[in-house]
Amino acid sequence: MSALTPTPASLRAVTGVQRRFRITPRFRGRELVLLSIVGFGLWVGALSLGATRRLKDAIAEGGDVPANLFQPAMPNIILTYVAALFVVHALFVVAGRRTDQILLPAVGLLGGIGLLLMIRLPQDLAGRLGGLGLTQLVWLLIGLAIIAVLGVAVRNDVWLRRYKYTWAAAGVGLLLLVFIFGNETNGARLSLTIGPFSGQPSELLKVILVVFLAGYLSENRPLLVEESTRIGPITLPPLPYLAPMVAMWAIALGIVIVQRDLGAALLFFAVFLLLLYISTARVSFVVLGVGAFIVGASVLYFLFGHVRQRIDVWLDPFADPTGAGFQIVQALHAFARGGLLGTGLGNGLPTIGGRPPIPALHTDFPFAALGEELGLVGILAILGLYLVLLERGLRIALAAQDEFRAILAAGLSLVMGVQAFIIAGGNLKLIPLTGITLPFVSYGGSSLLANAVIVGLLIALSERTREPLPPPRRAGRLRRLFDRGAV
Amino acid sequence: MDAAVLAIWVLRLLFLAMLYAFLYLVVKALVRDLRAAAREPTTELGRLVVLASPGGEPAPGASFALDAITTLGRDVNNSIVIEDKFVSATHAALTYRGRAWYVEDLGSTNGTFVNGGQVDGLSPLAFGDEIQVGQVRLRLERARS
Numbered sequence: 031m032s033a034l035t036p037t038p039a040s041l042r043a044v045t046g047v048q049r050r051f052r053i054t055p056r057f058r059g060r061e062l063v064l065l066s067i068v069g070f071g072l073w074v075g076a077l078s079l080g081a082t083r084r085l086k087d088a089i090a091e092g093g094d095v096p097a098n099l100f101q102p103a104m105p106n107i108i109l110t111y112v113a114a115l116f117v118v119h120a121l122f123v124v125a126g127r128r129t130d131q132i133l134l135p136a137v138g139l140l141g142g143i144g145l146l147l148m149i150r151l152p153q154d155l156a157g158r159l160g161g162l163g164l165t166q167l168v169w170l171l172i173g174l175a176i177i178a179v180l181g182v183a184v185r186n187d188v189w190l191r192r193y194k195y196t197w198a199a200a201g202v203g204l205l206l207l208v209f210i211f212g213n214e215t216n217g218a219r220l221s222l223t224i225g226p227f228s229g230q231p232s233e234l235l236k237v238i239l240v241v242f243l244a245g246y247l248s249e250n251r252p253l254l255v256e257e258s259t260r261i262g263p264i265t266l267p268p269l270p271y272l273a274p275m276v277a278m279w280a281i282a283l284g285i286v287i288v289q290r291d292l293g294a295a296l297l298f299f300a301v302f303l304l305l306l307y308i309s310t311a312r313v314s315f316v317v318l319g320v321g322a323f324i325v326g327a328s329v330l331y332f333l334f335g336h337v338r339q340r341i342d343v344w345l346d347p348f349a350d351p352t353g354a355g356f357q358i359v360q361a362l363h364a365f366a367r368g369g370l371l372g373t374g375l376g377n378g379l380p381t382i383g384g385r386p387p388i389p390a391l392h393t394d395f396p397f398a399a400l401g402e403e404l405g406l407v408g409i410l411a412i413l414g415l416y417l418v419l420l421e422r423g424l425r426i427a428l429a430a431q432d433e434f435r436a437i438l439a440a441g442l443s444l445v446m447g448v449q450a451f452i453i454a455g456g457n458l459k460l461i462p463l464t465g466i467t468l469p470f471v472s473y474g475g476s477s478l479l480a481n482a483v484i485v486g487l488l489i490a491l492s493e494r495t496r497e498p499l500p501p502p503r504r505a506g507r508l509r510r511l512f513d514r515g516a517v
Numbered sequence: 518m519d520a521a522v523l524a525i526w527v528l529r530l531l532f533l534a535m536l537y538a539f540l541y542l543v544v545k546a547l548v549r550d551l552r553a554a555a556r557e558p559t560t561e562l563g564r565l566v567v568l569a570s571p572g573g574e575p576a577p578g579a580s581f582a583l584d585a586i587t588t589l590g591r592d593v594n595n596s597i598v599i600e601d602k603f604v605s606a607t608h609a610a611l612t613y614r615g616r617a618w619y620v621e622d623l624g625s626t627n628g629t630f631v632n633g634g635q636v637d638g639l640s641p642l643a644f645g646d647e648i649q650v651g652q653v654r655l656r657l658e659r660a661r662s
Contacts, residue, residue, distance in 0.1 A: 060546055064539065071535030078528040085521055095521045100528075132543055139539055253578060374529040404533065411536040418543050425550065 056126040058119065064135035065119055069112040072142040075375060076102035079150055082376035103376070104149045107167050111145055114171050118178045125182040130426065130492035134177065136418050137470055137485050141170050141478075143412065144471035147396055150376050150403075155392055156473060162392065169475045173482035180486025187491075191434050194245030201238035204231045205281070209288050221476075232285070232294040233467075233480035236449075237487075239298055240305075240441035246274060247309040248433035254310045278302045279322050283330070290336050293452060293464030299323060300448050305441050309433070344462035360388045361398035361457050372405030392473040394465050397457040412471070413454065419485075420447040426492040439491045442484045561660035562613045563644065565597065568654040574600035575653075582660070587611040589650055590623070603627045603651030611642070611657075618642040618657060627651060 080103035084096050102108060115138045122129065145166055153161035159168055190197070208231050213221050221230050247254070254271050282295040303319040306312075330337045339354060347355030347362070364387070367373060378399065379387055388395045401409045423443020430436035446469050453472075456463035467477035565587070566580045581587075581597055588595045590608040599608070605625040612619050620642045622629040629636045630649040642648070648655045 064542060067535065067539045067542065071532065071539060074528060074535055075532045078525065078532050081521075081525050081528060085525060099521055100524070132546060135539070136543065139536070249578070251578070371530070371533065374525065375532070407533055408536065411533070411540055414540050418540070418547070421547060425547075425554075429554070 053124065054126045055124050056128065058123055058131050061119055061122070061131035061134060064132065065115055065138065068115065068135050068139045068142060071139065072108055072112060072146065073102065075143070075146045076105060076108045076149070079103040079146060079375040082374055086377070104163055107145065107149060107163050108142075111142060111167060111170060114174050118174050118181075121178050121182055127182070128494045129181060129489050130422060132418065133422055133485055133489055133492075134181075136415050136422070137177070137481075140412070140415050140470040141173070143400065144396065144468075144473070145170060146375060147399055147471070148392065148473055151386060151392055151399075155386075162473060166473055169478045172475075173470075173478045176479060176482040177486040177489065180483065181489035184487065184490035185493075187435060187438070190241050190438070191245055194242050197238050197245075198242040201235050201242065202281075204235055204238070205285070207231065209284075212289065229476040230474075231476075232289070232291060233476040234483075236294070236297060236301070236445050237442070237480055237483050240301065240438065240445055243302060243305050244434055244438035244441055247305060247437050251309045251433060254306075254315075255312065279319075279326065283326055286330055286337065287334065291465075292337065292340060292462070293456075293466030296452055296464060297445070297449055297466065300452075301441060301445050304444050304448070305437060308427075308440050309437050340462045340464070344459060347459065357389050357395070358459055358463055361395055362459060364388065364395075364398045364402040365458065368402040368405045368408075370406050372401075372403050372408050375403050378402045390465070393467060394453070394463075394472070395457055396468050396471045396473075397454045400471075401457075409454075413450075416447060416450040416469075419443060422492075423447075423488055426488060429494070430491065435491055439488060442488050442491075446481060446484060563618060563660050564658045565611070565648075566656050566658050568647070568656055570599075570601070570653045572600045572602075572653070574598070580658070583611060583613070585613045588623070589655075590625075599650060599653050601651040601653050604653065608650050609636075609648075611648075618644075620648060625650070 077100060080101050081099050083103060084099050084101075088094065088096050115134070118134060122134070145163065148166040149163040151162055153163060155162050156165070159165045208222050211222060213223060250271060254268065278299065282299040285291050285295040285298070299319075303316055306315045306319070327337075331341060332338075342349070343354050343358060347358040349355060351359045364379070367379060379402070386399070388398060391399055397409065397412075400412060404411075420443050423439055423446070427436045427438075427440035427443070430439055449466055449469055452461065452464060453466050453468050455461040467474055469481045470478065561582050562585060563583045564580050565583055567575045567577050570577050575581075575597065584596065587597060588607065588610045589597050589599055589604075590606050591599060591601070591604045592606040595607065603626075605623075605627070607623045608625040609629040610621050610623055612621065618641070619639050620629060620631060620636055621639045622636050627650075631640055631642065632647050633649075642657055644657055644659050646657050648657065
């Protein structure tokens with residue numbers, strides 16, 4: 031009998047659940063305005079692309095200006111995408127949380143620009159679902175669904191916070207799986223095929239890494255800040271707490287050696303150092319880390335051919351412009367053709383034998399393609415969008431309630447920002463080229479889904495709750511102090 | 518033909534203009550957010566971070582937001598309860614007066630130390646100073662913005 035009688039605690043739990051899921055819709059005006067601009071802008075882009083294409087075809091055939099010049103290219107794809115953005119917005123409104131209103135439109139615009147590029151490229155370049163554009167649309171829709179689910183449903187972070195070593199173990203397990211079963215493409219062992227699905231686990235790994243680091247650093251931050259090891263006159267950071275740093279360094283080296291994935295290794299190590307600095311404000315960690323990076327990088331340069339080739343091509347791509355340096359030389363030409371305002375969407379260099387002139391354009395060089403067709407002005411706007419994402423993420427970190435959430439938000443946004451920098455810098459020959467994706471713009475499922483998880487978590491973390499009321503002050507404590515003459 | 522080329526050119530620039538219109542609105546919103554955040558008052562006056570605590574209560578690494586009056590000691594009625602056999606029931610008090618922090622020993626058996634020196638009566642405290650009560654070391658830190 032007593033087992034069937036509900037206890038007060040379980041009653042409270044039941045009412046608590048009911049209260050938590052009561053829904054009060056909240057208007058999100060800023061998001062609505064920005065999304066309208068995104069929708070209109072993408073429509074203009076599709077119109078521009080369609081008109082340019084029709085006119086070029088007409089000129090090629092020697093005919094007159096076609097009557098249906100101003101019709102957008104693949105309107106159904108663009109319309110579906112914009113509609114999906116508004117559906118996510120509607121879900122957020124119905125859920126009524128006080129979350130960030132800028133991330134979704136900014137990500138929506140980046141994804142839309144990527145979609146326009148995929149529509150513009152030859153459709154048989156990649157993709158299983160009848161063409162590049164359609165496949166990218168499907169991945170974008172799944173990504174938006176992830177953002178919507180995380181942004182609406184994630185209300186507490188215990189499942190991330192409590193199981194940090196479980197997450198780390200899962201990440202290392204994922205890495206080992208790739209080491210053993212990964213498929214090689216272009217000499218890099220990146221992708222993993224399980225049944226009908228194939229993906230790049232390093233994309234998911236970057237999210238897991240940030241979750242683990244946020245848990246570890248928020249717990250050990252005061253010790254990392256306070257303790258130090260003295261060797262003679264040199265003050266070093268506390269050596270016992272450096273163990274994870276050394277482990278991180280070893281993992282990054284392992285990725286380079288076994289997976290030959292320079293981009294992921296660079297991304298992981300850079301984000302790790304940035305988070306270490308953010309959580310401790312100690313420059314000595316950064317100096318040590320950069321030192322370790324230089325040592326590791328120079329050893330790898332002399333030991334491994336693929337690393338040496340990347341660096342040599344970066345230093346002088348024109349030494350072998352038709353061979354090793356082909357990709358980067360073509361990208362530089364594309365930027366040069368684009369100039370200030372670009373050639374216009376659909377008006378870039380004609381494809382050579384049905385292929386764009388830059389190999390792996392849709393995954394590794396979308397930035398160069400956009401540089402050609404939108405010009406310097408266009409790619410500056412795209413870089414501006416990444417800066418906006420970064421600023422929002424860091425603001426969410428500043429406003430976070432505790433250190434775990436702060437480091438998590440900072441890490442998630444830095445992963446996106448650093449990744450965009452690494453690949454944009456690689457395309458521009460600012461840093462050695464590494465094959466990672468431009469977040470939300472590049473073609474590819476793993477990258478889109480992992481970045482959608484990042485943005486979904488950021489939106490969930492950005493919820494501004496009202497400050498809880500301070501507990502009623504006990505009269506006894508003050509009275510006692512006065513009695514003793516302390517105040 | 519020329520009209521068509523001109524129209525396409527306008528369309529192309531309109532697309533770029535839309536990108537910048539979006540960025541303009543976003544940046545305007547960001548600036549408004551920053552201004553609003555700058556106006557928000559912080560109620561917190563400082564934080565106390567536990568550096569070393571052999572007894573485990575409070576846990577090393579824990580950090581406490583401070584009110585204007587914060588008392589330290591073994592008694593459960595203190596704002597920060599310290600479980601350490603060298604700490605008195607009512608050991609020390611941190612007070613915020615004017616614009617500065619002060620620490621005061623409340624007649625403890627084993628004394629209160631600031632940066633290694635024993636406190637005699639009321640003693641001013643700066644951010645970054647280390648306080649020792651019993652075997653527990655704590656540091657006063659600026660409030661988190």
